[in-house]
Amino acid sequence: MHKWWIAVFLFLYPVSKITAQDSTPSKDTVDVLTILRHIFGKPEKKNPPRFAILPAVGFNPTFGFTVGVNVTGVFHAMRDTNNRTSSVFFNSFYSTKKNINLQLRQNIFFGKNKYYWLGNTQIAQLITETFKPLNEDDIYPVKYGALKFNHRVYRQIAGHFYGGAGVAFELYRKIDDEKLNVPENQLTPHYNYSVTKGFDTSKYATSGFMLALLYHTQEHPLRAYSGWFIDLWVRFNTTWLGSAKNQSMFFTDIRKYISLSNRNPEHVLAFWNLTALNISGDLPFLALPATGLDLYNRSGRAYAMGRFRGNDYFYLESEYRFPITRRKLLSGVAFINMQTVSLEGQYSLFDRISPSAGAGLRLLINKRTRSNLCFDYGIGLDGKSGIFFGLNEVF
Numbered sequence: 001m002h003k004w005w006i007a008v009f010l011f012l013y014p015v016s017k018i019t020a021q022d023s024t025p026s027k028d029t030v031d032v033l034t035i036l037r038h039i040f041g042k043p044e045k046k047n048p049p050r051f052a053i054l055p056a057v058g059f060n061p062t063f064g065f066t067v068g069v070n071v072t073g074v075f076h077a078m079r080d081t082n083n084r085t086s087s088v089f090f091n092s093f094y095s096t097k098k099n100i101n102l103q104l105r106q107n108i109f110f111g112k113n114k115y116y117w118l119g120n121t122q123i124a125q126l127i128t129e130t131f132k133p134l135n136e137d138d139i140y141p142v143k144y145g146a147l148k149f150n151h152r153v154y155r156q157i158a159g160h161f162y163g164g165a166g167v168a169f170e171l172y173r174k175i176d177d178e179k180l181n182v183p184e185n186q187l188t189p190h191y192n193y194s195v196t197k198g199f200d201t202s203k204y205a206t207s208g209f210m211l212a213l214l215y216h217t218q219e220h221p222l223r224a225y226s227g228w229f230i231d232l233w234v235r236f237n238t239t240w241l242g243s244a245k246n247q248s249m250f251f252t253d254i255r256k257y258i259s260l261s262n263r264n265p266e267h268v269l270a271f272w273n274l275t276a277l278n279i280s281g282d283l284p285f286l287a288l289p290a291t292g293l294d295l296y297n298r299s300g301r302a303y304a305m306g307r308f309r310g311n312d313y314f315y316l317e318s319e320y321r322f323p324i325t326r327r328k329l330l331s332g333v334a335f336i337n338m339q340t341v342s343l344e345g346q347y348s349l350f351d352r353i354s355p356s357a358g359a360g361l362r363l364l365i366n367k368r369t370r371s372n373l374c375f376d377y378g379i380g381l382d383g384k385s386g387i388f389f390g391l392n393e394v395f
Helices: 002-011 032-040 189-197
Strands: 051-060 064-075 086-095 100-110 115-130 140-158 161-177 204-216 227-237 247-259 268-281 312-323 330-342 354-366 371-380 385-391
Touching: 032 354, 051 086, 051 354, 115 161, 140 189, 140 204, 161 189, 161 227, 330 371
Parallel strands: none
Antiparallel strands: 051 064, 051 385, 064 086, 086 100, 100 115, 115 140, 140 161, 161 204, 204 227, 227 247, 247 268, 268 312, 312 330, 330 354, 354 371, 371 385
């Protein structure tokens, strides 16, 4: 089964020189802002805002129904058009499962593109689902507070190649392992792993520094029509910076965008790879690579966050994006993805492949920033499925 899925991805992973020739929105393109201006009789501004504040109402299999506020924007840093387009995204929500999240993420070029800043800051009270190895039926919810600070700054080496370094700090506290009852010998995956590896079961931290290489030709930060984003980095968690244990990890975040039409560049094939490989040492349980723990928490549509967790993680996704209405207000996507994890003493990477597939709709909010609302439905193995709402493309 898994060989068939790998073959599909290899087939869908071409190297192409086709690029979008013109990313400027057509005068005929209609977005939600255009409709609102028409309703209220407001003329289009010569210099329309590049930021949008939107209410966020949605559903996530892990969090339940959510309500909050999203702020997204694209701009040129320091108002210098010599800098490539940058983006920021602020996400806040409260959910029916009592999750609270405040998160700021940025991708910023500055210094006439000599420097690039990629960062994520998060304060949250979250819940994740955990499972015993090889047991897909019993769910063990874990609630926890999280503080995350993960930032890298890159310096241009030559052309589109950058070298960088950064710092990462993650604090997990007030960990509530809901089904844990030690006196009754009702033990959980989080408890068993933590005791075996010598971690505190109620709180822990990972902190360290990173060294990275980047190749960046992605032509737009929110909804790219063409280009590559290849980010490779090694993270060294160290006790002298406050980490629970010394540990090192290798990561990749690779994305490729291919426009299929010069006339309608919105027809795009997009590909995404995430890899996390343990080099040495042990991570605490909640810091292990897992479904949905990417920068924007969007990987693994069809499965709940944390559904697959292990020492190593490998993820691939292919997506076809296409306009539906003539004036581009409504678009669609179709996607397939696969993920696999390794777990020490249980199974190796690629022993168990978990695929999913699905489709979704896109509603164009702002044609100049390419911001859109996303509505996706994914189906995975064993009847797993989910409806996913979000702002801007998944990757």
